[in-house]
Amino acid sequence: xxxxxxxxxxxxxxxxxxxxxxxxxxxxxxxxxxxxxxxxxxxxxxxxxxxxxxxxxxxxxxxxxxxxxxxxxxxxxxxxxxxxxxxxxxxxxxxxxxxxxxxxxxxxxxxxxxxxxxxxxxxxxxxxxxxxxxxxxxxxxxxxxxxxxxxxxxxxxxxxxxxxxxxxxxxxxxxxxxxxxxxxxxxxxxxxxxxxxxxxxxxxxxxxxxxxxxxxxxxxxxxxxxxxxxxxxxxxxxxxxxxxxxx
Numbered sequence: 252x253x254x255x256x257x258x259x260x261x262x263x264x265x266x267x268x269x270x271x272x273x274x275x276x277x278x279x280x281x282x283x284x285x286x287x288x289x290x291x292x293x294x295x296x297x298x299x300x301x302x303x304x305x306x307x308x309x310x311x312x313x314x315x316x317x318x319x320x321x322x323x324x325x326x327x328x329x330x331x332x333x334x335x336x337x338x339x340x341x342x343x344x345x346x347x348x349x350x351x352x353x354x355x356x357x358x359x360x361x362x363x364x365x366x367x368x369x370x371x372x373x374x375x376x377x378x379x380x381x382x383x384x385x386x387x388x389x390x391x392x393x394x395x396x397x398x399x400x401x402x403x404x405x406x407x408x409x410x411x412x413x414x415x416x417x418x419x420x421x422x423x424x425x426x427x428x429x430x431x432x433x434x435x436x437x438x439x440x441x442x443x444x445x446x447x448x449x450x451x452x453x454x455x456x457x458x459x460x461x462x463x464x465x466x467x468x469x470x471x472x473x474x475x476x477x478x479x480x481x482x483x484x485x486x487x488x489x490x491x492x493x494x495x496x497x498x
Contacts, residue, residue, distance in 0.1 A: 261291070262292060262294060264422045265291070265292075265294040265295065266294045266297075266298070267420055267421065267422075268421050268422060268425040269294055269295040269297075269298040270298055271415060271418060271420060271421050272411060272415060272421070272425060272429060273295065273298050273299060273302060274302070275410075275411055275414050275415070276344070276374055276410075276411065276431070277299070277302055277304075277344075279410065279444070279447075280343065280344055280372055281343075282304065282342070282343030282344035282372070283304065283306060283343055284304070284306035284307070284342045284343045284344070285299045285304055285306070285307050285308075285342060285343065285344045285345075285346065286307070286308040286309075286310065286338075286342040286344075286345050286346070286369055286370070287307070287308070287309050287310065287346040287347075287348075288310045288311075288332065288336065288345065288346065288347045288350065288365065288366060288369070289310070289311055289332055289347055289348070289349075289350030289353070290309030290310060290311050290322075290327070290346075291311060291315060292315065292316075292319050292320055292321050293307075293309040293320050293321045293322035293326070293327065294321050295346060295348060296308075296309050296321070296322045296326070297321035297322055300322070306342075307322060307326055308326055308327075308328060308338075308342070309322050309326055309327045309328070310327075310328045310329075310330050310332070310336065311327070311329070311330070311332070312329065312330070312331065312332065313329045315327075332350070332353075332354060332362060332365075333354055333355060333358040333361070333362070334358075334361070335361060335364070335365060336365035336368075336369070337365075337368070338369065341369060341370045341371075342369055342370040343370060343371075343372065344370060344372050344373075344374060345366050345367075345369045345370040345372065345373045345374070346373070346374045346375075347362075347366055347373065347374070347375050347376075347377075348374065348375070348376045348425075348429070349376050349377065349378060349384075349424065349425075349428065350377070351363075351375070351377035351389065351391075351396065352377045352378035352382075352384065352387045352388070352389050352390050352391070353386050353387065353388065353389070354388070354389055355388050355389060356388075356389045359389060359391075359399065360399055360402070363396070363399050363400060363403060364403065367400070367403040367405055367432075367434070371433060371434040371437035371438075372431065372432070372433050372434070372437075373400070373405065373431070373432040373433075374411075374429070374430075374431055375396065375400075375429070375430050375431070375432055376424070376425060376428035376429040376430065377390075377391065377393075377396055377428055378390045378424065378428065379391070379392055379393070379427070379428070379457075379459065380392065382424070382463070392456070392457040393428070393430065393456040393457050393458075394456045394457050396430075397430075397432075397456055400432045404434060404435050404436070405432040405433060405434055405435065406432065406433055406435050406438065406448060407430050407431070407432055407454075407456070408430070408431040408432070408433055408444070408447060408448050408451060409430060409431075409451050409454040409456070410431050410447060410451065411429045411430070411431060412426060412427070412429055412430070415429070416460075423460040423461075423462035423463050424460075424463075426460055427458065427459065427460035427463065430456075433448070
């Protein structure tokens, strides 16, 4: 499902977002170790390395083109993300960005458990309903994921979105979807984070970014890169369907 052109198409936007978002998160959490579950090419981890964090691990399927990785090959682990991910260690920061919408709903709680088992802080983003991205099988509102993380005793901290909401350099889905989840007992030991959470505990979770709204109302507002990407995927589906009918 995820071929080279898929990763090539999203690499530029992913790298730009990482360079804008990660300094905000790293300054708040100050992690010494980071794991990215569903890391793709390891774009976000490459920015962590640039920021001085050397203890990084990327996890994704065996379909990721290894020659395109932006992290050392020995930092990349192959795993089926719909199955339990059990590593014999924890990380200061766990990332899962625009991944959960690719996980079938029957495995979503298992996926969240894997994330929370890996560390006390999770930087998380997932596509909302009717976004219709490539390989999206489980688009949910933000409050859906908040409820599942809450079952694991993790609270949401809407710290990132207010700081990147109006940043035109970041694709709207990162500005719309990116949330922090923190283990409640761990957070209680960090007064600054506890204070931030208390300050933002009544935030509105289920929101749509104006740029998404504009694209839905007027598709002409869609970025050229996104339009071309959609055309490539659409043509690919048509070709595969036509070939399927011939066999």
